[in-house]
Structure formats: structure tokens, C-alpha cells
Amino acid sequence: MEEKELIKSCIEGNKQSFEKLINAIQPLIFNLSLRFLWNRMDAEDATQEILIKVITNLSKFNGQSKFNTYVYRVATNYLINLKQTNLEKTLTSFEVFADDLKAIKEPTSYDLADKNLLEKEMKTGCTMAMLQCLDRDLRIAFILGSIFKIKSNVASNITNTTPENFRKRLELSRKRIGEFLNSNCGVYNPYNNCRCNKRVNSAISCGRIVKNKLNFADKIESYNEEMEELNSLSGIYQNHGTFKNDIDFMKQLNEIIETKSIINDNRITKKSGT
Structure with missing residues (x-):
């Protein structure tokens, strides 16, 4: 079924079309939300x-x-206008983040059986947290342009700006992330002392990594080790892969529709007697 026909069928109330549409767009929304918000629960709620x-x-x-462009536009508008998150209140600048990385004077390696998994959790969580140091316009530009590889003429439509302005935002976001990585990250620049494995123990002790409830590393749907060089800016973020979620959004949406509302002429309207 073509895109326009699928949407028309959804508006007409076809449940199978509705499920097909939701299953197609929810991974896009979730992956955008997770990268934008960092916190998995926040990303699931936003999705x-x-x-x-x-x-x-x-x-x-x-x-x-x-239609995907339209979905990204709706998602971006929602995320940009969310109230400030706890992590945004903490990571107010790259300088604050750099000070946090330097706070551990004598980091020790983590050598238990799950060290590879937790090292990946550390690397992914850390590089994703860097995005929180960007203001929201620059953050969304970096996610759309550098991670999702969306062209500026499409991304400008999503972010309601001009292609020229989007490219400026993308260039500035890359510059700031690149400078931070080059000055602090041992993955990006081997001359830096910071190593993901040596930060695992401290992350566990302060609760940033919870071994039986990981935020990223054990929930990757597709991952390509050879996608790009890890010492390239886009390579670090491209190597995160695609994140999956454990929430059955279709079930939740069906419950909302069946218990509180029905789709009628493409509007949510309360059932009579509720």
C-alpha cells in the first residue's frame, strides 16, 4: 500500500493500516527522542x-x-518545547562536562566478564550526554544532519528554518562537539587520557550505570562495527547503531483509543458516556 493510501485508510479508521503506520514510524521517533533526551524513560514517554x-x-x-519528514517535524517541535530535563540542568556547558570527566583522579580498569558490554554502555552514554551540552537548536541539527544524515533542504523543513541557517547550525554543532572530543575523549584522540573502560567502576558506584538496567548497550537493534572510523566525529555517533525499545507502543495507543477515545474524522473524541 502506498503512503497516501495508507494514511487515507488510517483516517477512515482501518485498524490494520493504523498499526502498520505506527509500527513504521515509532522507531524513527524513539531514536530521535532518545538521542535528544538521553534518558530512556523520558524518550519512551516522549515517543x-x-x-x-x-x-x-x-x-x-x-x-x-x-510522511517521515512530517513525522520528524512533529517530533522535533515537541522535543524542542519540552521543559528542561534534569540532565540539561546538570550539563550546562562543555566546560562542566570536562570538569566532570577530570574529577576522577585515579580511574581503574573494569575487568569482569561483562566488561565489553559495560564499556560500550559507557562510551555510548558519554558521547550521547555530550549532545546535552549543545542548546536544543544545535542539538537537533547535529542529530538530523550528522547522525541521521538528513540533507539540509529536508532538515530545514523539519526544523522550520532555511537550508542555509540549518547548515550554519550543523557546522557550529560539529565544531563544538569536535573540539570537546579532541580535548577530552581518548576514543576520538588517543593522546587524551580518558578511557571508557577506566570510567566504568566510577559510573557504577555513582549510579550512572546500573548493570541490570542498561540504557543503551544491550538494546541495540542494528550495529555495524565497520560503519566508520571511531576517530571521526560522525563515526563515533554512527557506531551507536539503532536503538530498540521494550515498550509496546501499539498496545498503549490501542488502550488509549479503546478506553478514552476513538478516531473520528481524524480527531480524538471522547466516547459517549465517558
């Missing part, structure tokens, strides 16, 4: 809210862009 916004406003999609 559900964004999905509801998308499905209750399908009639506003005019077909002038690809």
Missing part, C-alpha cells in the same frame, strides 16, 4: 506523546513532503 500527536493530526499532512 508516546508524539505518536498521539501524529495520529490525531493526520489530516494536517498535505503530502507536500514525505
